[in-house]
Amino acid sequence: MKINSRGDDDSVYRLLALLQNKLPYPVKDLKRIRKQVYLVVTDYAWLILKEFPSYKKLKIQEAFTNSLHYEGFHATYRFFSFEQDPIIIDNRIYGCIEYIPGSLKPFSYMDKDSRNEALSLMGHYYNCTERLVDTYRYILPDFDIFEKWSERGNQFKLNLPVAAQFLKGDILQELNGWIDWSLYHLERERDNIKNQKKVILHGDVAHHNFHRGLNGELYLIDFDLISIGPKSMDYLQYANRILPLIGWSHHQLQKISLLQPFLNERSFLIGLAFPTDVLREWNRIIRQNKLHNELARNHVVELTEQQFSKRRKFVQKMMKLADRFQ
Structure with a gap:
């Protein structure tokens, strides 16, 4: 033993x-x-x-x-x-x-085919969980993206004095502007989001929750954050995860067939403008008191600053597209 x-x-x-x-x-x-x-x-x-x-x-x-x-x-x-x-x-x-034996080559969003495979698996998952909503309606919480992101944005604003020690003032100013714009317009979309068809959301479609089995098959794991809501909420998180890998390109995002219907929804476009990844990581590193860790600190600074000009152009485009729906 x-x-x-x-x-x-x-x-x-x-x-x-x-x-x-x-x-x-x-x-x-x-x-x-x-x-x-x-x-x-x-x-x-x-x-x-x-x-x-x-x-x-x-x-x-x-x-x-x-x-x-x-x-x-x-x-x-x-x-x-x-x-x-x-x-x-x-x-x-x-x-x-x-236990599901894993492949020697773990799943990664870096590869286009793998990203598409993950989307296909998510689609199959929602087709099944749509039929389970009534069963779990009184067991699982309803997902409210406005509530979640308001809390994340407010916490980041409280953390601004700390983040300001490591980020340029113009970057912080733009982040604040994106937060305020997104939340203002997202609040006005709450009823539209609520009226969309419901599934059981996975809640955390990060790459580490897709597992490549030894048999080559892809598995979805870790259901700690499941809730009830429209599948667009998971697809929004997926898009946010892959955007840095495709250079914050709206054109590349449009090429993904499963995402095309959502790119015509105002709430989805607004959500794409919200810097959820940056806020999540800054709030986490400050909450865990890890800014003294150079490796962890450099990671979150790089996440914020890398491709910032590309991200700015992307966010500005999302704002213009969203305004057309008004």
């Missing part, structure tokens, strides 16, 4: 002891992958052991992934369910997830 861990070995050993009692087969190896996520190796199967914020959220994700498979979406994992009490160590609740 091997244990590969970092940090609190005592909690790992207690976790192992509990696993030995819970699982119907002996544990051969327990390896910490990242904070509160472990790889569990047995003769029968490999599992991922992951911490969840509450028992309720664990059970929701167990039920939801089962529902996905039932509806025909098999490009994700299942949970290993325990008949008795869940795994709880130090008031932390863990769930056991099916």
Whole structure:
């Protein structure tokens, strides 16, 4: 029996002891992958052991992934369910997830074909989750992009004195202008967004939540942020993730067939102008008190300044296009 861990070995050993009692087969190896996520190796199967914020959220994700498979979406994992009490160590609740062997070449948004493959998988996911909205209507929260981005924008404004130590004043001024313009117009689109057809949103379509399996298939993982809302909200996040990779080119964005219908929606154009990625990273690094870390600080400064002139032209174009719908 091997244990590969970092940090609190005592909690790992207690976790192992509990696993030995819970699982119907002996544990051969327990390896910490990242904070509160472990790889569990047995003769029968490999599992991922992951911490969840509450028992309720664990059970929701167990039920939801089962529902996905039932509806025909098999490009994700299942949970290993325990008949008795869940795994709880130090008031932390863990769930056991099916391990999907990964490819030697991880998924990346850098590759155009991979970006298109991710979009296709998202489309299949929404086709299935559209049928699940009524089932989860009173279980999952409704997604409100205006509320989320207002909070993010307000927090960034509170952090301005700190960010001003590392960014030029004209950049901060433009960011502030984009925040105010986007939120002002997005608030007026709330009813239109609310009336769009609903699906169960994934909520975090970052590249690390697409998993390339050893079999070459693409999987969608990590449903921590699922909510109910129009699929345009996930596609908006997807667009924001890939725009730096296509040089903030509206023309390149228009070439993506699955995004074309949304590029004719005013709310989508407004959302594209909001600097959500920059605000997210500045708020995070300041909240985690990591500005003293040169590598982390350089990353967020580079994210903000790199391609800023291209981003400015893109945002100005989104503003003009959105104004045409008024």
